[in-house]
Amino acid sequence: MRYLYVLAGITLLLLPSFALAGDNTPTPPPATMVTTNKLGPERIGNLPPVPVPPSNPQTSQKILLGKQLYFDTRLSKDNTISCASCHSPSMGWSDAGPTSSGINKQLGGRRSPPVSNSAYNPLQFWDGRAPSLEEQAKGPIQNPIEMGNTHLVMLRTVQDIPGYADEFKHAFGESNLTIDQVADAIAAFERTVVTTDSPFDRYVKGDISALTSQEKKGLEIFNGKGHCTTCHWGGNLSDGRFHNLGAPQTGPLKEDNGRYDVTKDPQDQGKFKTPTIRDVALRAPYLHSGSDKTLEDVVEFYNKGGGKGVSSLDPMMVPLGLSKSEVKALVAFMTRAMTSLNPEVANVKPIPPSDLPK
Amino acid sequence: MKKLCIFILIIAGWQFLVPETGHSIPAFARKYGYNCNMCHTSFTKLNDYGQRIRDNGYQLPGQEGGEKNVFDTPPPIAIRTTTGISVYNVDKGTTTGFDIMGLDLLAAGVLHKNISFMFIYTPRIDEPAADFSGPGNGTNPSQLGALESANLVFSNIVPGALNLRVGRFEPAYHPISSKRSYYISEPYEIYTFTSPSDTLLPSNNFIFDDNQLGVEMTGHFRNGFKYGAGVVNGNGANPDNNTNKDFYLNLFQTFGKGDGQSAGQRIGAFAYYGWQPTSIPSPSDFVVAPTGEANCSCNKPFYRLGGDVSLNWKTFNLQALFMQGMDDKALNVFDTNKDYKFSGGFAELDWSGLWNNRLLASVLFNMVQPPSYDDSRTIKAYSALLRYYLGDWTAVNIALHAEFTHRETGKDDPFKENIFTALLDFDF
Numbered sequence: 001m002r003y004l005y006v007l008a009g010i011t012l013l014l015l016p017s018f019a020l021a022g023d024n025t026p027t028p029p030p031a032t033m034v035t036t037n038k039l040g041p042e043r044i045g046n047l048p049p050v051p052v053p054p055s056n057p058q059t060s061q062k063i064l065l066g067k068q069l070y071f072d073t074r075l076s077k078d079n080t081i082s083c084a085s086c087h088s089p090s091m092g093w094s095d096a097g098p099t100s101s102g103i104n105k106q107l108g109g110r111r112s113p114p115v116s117n118s119a120y121n122p123l124q125f126w127d128g129r130a131p132s133l134e135e136q137a138k139g140p141i142q143n144p145i146e147m148g149n150t151h152l153v154m155l156r157t158v159q160d161i162p163g164y165a166d167e168f169k170h171a172f173g174e175s176n177l178t179i180d181q182v183a184d185a186i187a188a189f190e191r192t193v194v195t196t197d198s199p200f201d202r203y204v205k206g207d208i209s210a211l212t213s214q215e216k217k218g219l220e221i222f223n224g225k226g227h228c229t230t231c232h233w234g235g236n237l238s239d240g241r242f243h244n245l246g247a248p249q250t251g252p253l254k255e256d257n258g259r260y261d262v263t264k265d266p267q268d269q270g271k272f273k274t275p276t277i278r279d280v281a282l283r284a285p286y287l288h289s290g291s292d293k294t295l296e297d298v299v300e301f302y303n304k305g306g307g308k309g310v311s312s313l314d315p316m317m318v319p320l321g322l323s324k325s326e327v328k329a330l331v332a333f334m335t336r337a338m339t340s341l342n343p344e345v346a347n348v349k350p351i352p353p354s355d356l357p358k
Numbered sequence: 359m360k361k362l363c364i365f366i367l368i369i370a371g372w373q374f375l376v377p378e379t380g381h382s383i384p385a386f387a388r389k390y391g392y393n394c395n396m397c398h399t400s401f402t403k404l405n406d407y408g409q410r411i412r413d414n415g416y417q418l419p420g421q422e423g424g425e426k427n428v429f430d431t432p433p434p435i436a437i438r439t440t441t442g443i444s445v446y447n448v449d450k451g452t453t454t455g456f457d458i459m460g461l462d463l464l465a466a467g468v469l470h471k472n473i474s475f476m477f478i479y480t481p482r483i484d485e486p487a488a489d490f491s492g493p494g495n496g497t498n499p500s501q502l503g504a505l506e507s508a509n510l511v512f513s514n515i516v517p518g519a520l521n522l523r524v525g526r527f528e529p530a531y532h533p534i535s536s537k538r539s540y541y542i543s544e545p546y547e548i549y550t551f552t553s554p555s556d557t558l559l560p561s562n563n564f565i566f567d568d569n570q571l572g573v574e575m576t577g578h579f580r581n582g583f584k585y586g587a588g589v590v591n592g593n594g595a596n597p598d599n600n601t602n603k604d605f606y607l608n609l610f611q612t613f614g615k616g617d618g619q620s621a622g623q624r625i626g627a628f629a630y631y632g633w634q635p636t637s638i639p640s641p642s643d644f645v646v647a648p649t650g651e652a653n654c655s656c657n658k659p660f661y662r663l664g665g666d667v668s669l670n671w672k673t674f675n676l677q678a679l680f681m682q683g684m685d686d687k688a689l690n691v692f693d694t695n696k697d698y699k700f701s702g703g704f705a706e707l708d709w710s711g712l713w714n715n716r717l718l719a720s721v722l723f724n725m726v727q728p729p730s731y732d733d734s735r736t737i738k739a740y741s742a743l744l745r746y747y748l749g750d751w752t753a754v755n756i757a758l759h760a761e762f763t764h765r766e767t768g769k770d771d772p773f774k775e776n777i778f779t780a781l782l783d784f785d786f
Contacts, residue, residue, distance in 0.1 A: 044391075217713055224393030224750050225714050227407055230418065233391075241424070305615035311580070315419035318406040319621035321673050326713055 045204035066189030076147035092282025098290025109253030133187035163357025195340030218333025242271035246307020415513030423471035442781020530586025560636035564594035604632035702726035
């Protein structure tokens with residue numbers, strides 16, 4: 001047994017004490033580090049600076065260009081759909097749902113996740129099939145039920161708009177327009193859609209009056225009896241990992257294998273990425289197929305220990321025994337306390353077609 | 359004492375003022391930045407989630423390897439103290455005491471994916487005296503210096519189906535843990551009951567819920583089945599140097615969601631077969647029972663068999679255990695021709711109330727039925743408990759605790775004791 005004493009002793013002596021400094025590091029971590037983040041003494045709150053991949057540094061020209069592309073329906077096959085159709089700033093950067101409809105009113109199988117703070121996701125999409133925002137942005141354009149276009153046709157369209165051709169040249173210094181440039185620009189814009197200033201953030205920074213007493217109770221339950229921080233942890237209140245909660249499957253898809261479709265690992269059956277809780281109240285309905293109408297519904301779902309009869313339910317899902325007032329407190333916490341006050345994000349208005357490059 | 363109170367107040371005040379700085383905490387909560395109720399219904403009792411982490415070698419289930427190990431995190435050290443007054447009353451009168459009733463130093467964590475450790479040391483507490491007869495001048499410490507736990511867990515050797523624990527640990531056959539019970543004083547009478555001791559004759563001094571030195575296999579399956587099986591040195595004689603091993607097996611089945619701790623239902627059965635050393639063989643054949651070393655030829659067997667349930671409804675939890683014990687006739691000071699057989703158990707009803715389980719109320723009934731020729735050791739005990747938690751901070755918690763036990767020993771004209779304890783239970 002002596003080696004255990006020794007081990008404990010060494011542990012005591014060698015380890016740096018209470019090193020929580022990482023939270024305030026001024027330089028953004030490289031994007032690759034985000035995926036290797038390990039669960040540790042990680043508080044909720046305190047968003048670190050947005051991780052920016054070295055291959056796509058932020059520039060103001062790129063960001064502006066990306067914003068224009070984001071709101072431009074001309075990227076779609078029939079000029080009806082833009083990214084903002086399904087990720088609207090006025091709907092918490094999501095859509096009315098429950099699942100999204102694309103060109104020709106075709107209905108998709110999954111709920112539109114928020115673009116806000118998606119820059120913090122180690123992997124994109126509910127099933128994590130895109131490793132970066134850049135890769136993600138290429139998807140919808142040629143998804144037949146979203147924007148229904150092809151990259152080639154879209155590029156030709158954009159190239160033929162002189163205003164865009166100019167801007168691309170400025171932003172990338174090349175005259176040959178590529179899909180990577182389009183994706184880089186959109187991703188650069190998305191990295192500015194970051195909400196860092198909710199009442200919760202103010203509370204974390206020391207403004208105790210920023211939360212009502214009910215919201216404080218909600219926070220306590222969120223990080224305690226509710227077990228929510230087990231998965232909704234870190235600055236963006238998401239572990240970026242995949243879990244099977246047994247969420248009901250509604251909408252056009254009869255079955256959704258989630259992460260399994262990407263990894264083909266049977267253990268990943270029915271797992272979906274943990275979404276952020278930031279600004280969650282702005283984007284009902286909830287869960288991957290929009291099955292839950294309100295936050296109360298979601299909390300009641302957790303209170304029962306998740307879905308019924310799911311063999312691969314996440315082992316961290318257990319019934320919570322929350323009382324009515326505890327449910328209310330949790331909902332209160334997720335509603336006002338988690339809704340951001342960032343004017344630069346909250347006030348983003350769709351760019352009217354008349355203001356887009358001609 | 360004054361210093362401790364001031365210290366407690368400062369720490370508590372600090373938590374109120376700076377809600378996000380509480381990083382001095384019980385080891386696991388500190389590691390994750392969680393509040394206590396993440397893993398405890400209210401500390402000290404584990405909820406289903408905490409139970410699953412424990413079953414998984416102190417790793418979040420499903421996240422093995424995805425969390426920081428002890429080398430990446432602040433030292434995973436925690437302290438628990440219980441300090442307060444106790445009032446002890448019998449026919450002859452009443453005594454009161456103001457004591458540190460317990461002090462645990464705890465370190466635990468993950469060393470590497472699926473390898474973790476647990477270490478608990480209880481320092482000796484001499485002052486004030488533990489018993490109710492006044493200061494003992496250090497001869498009757500209220501707590502012995504002891505290495506309560508020091509073990510390594512190798513989890514998921516077969517995922518979910520086989521974990522291995524080696525060292526000194528709390529064995530799995532001990533289904534309703536007295537270590538994580540809300541009650542401060544030894545709450546479950548049957549766990550400590552054995553055939554009576556005698557200074558001249560060998561007797562059994564096995565304590566069912568004391569930690570054990572050995573090796574244990576456990577598994578927990580998706581369908582709610584759990585098992586534990588172990589080979590240990592026993593804790594009655596000289597546990598560190600016993601060549602004659604004890605064996606145990608326990609089986610659980612849980613129903614519904616949850617592990618039966620705070621949700622779902624659980625039933626279990628356990629069996630323990632042990633050997634109590636009675637003497638060393640030569641040169642003289644004298645009795646060494648309490649401290650002696652084992653020799654197979656003069657070890658005598660004993661067993662404990664039983665079943666247990668844990669039922670949950672809303673925030674009520676009913677736990678009950680029934681146990682039968684047998685100590686070999688050689689350990690029976692009344693009649694060395696007869697095995698000493700006894701039975702008993704307990705039922706405990708816990709209720710967690712107010713928001714976030716701030717208030718905890720519990721009642722507990724204990725019963726021990728010795729053989730008829732020893733019915734003066736019949737025990738009936740009735741306990742009640744109230745705990746109020748001052749908060750649920752990140753890995754710091756303070757509970758105000760009041761506990762009362764009325765205990766009757768003997769059958770016809772029982773000896774009656776009343777014990778009241780009010781204390782501050784402080785974990786950080």
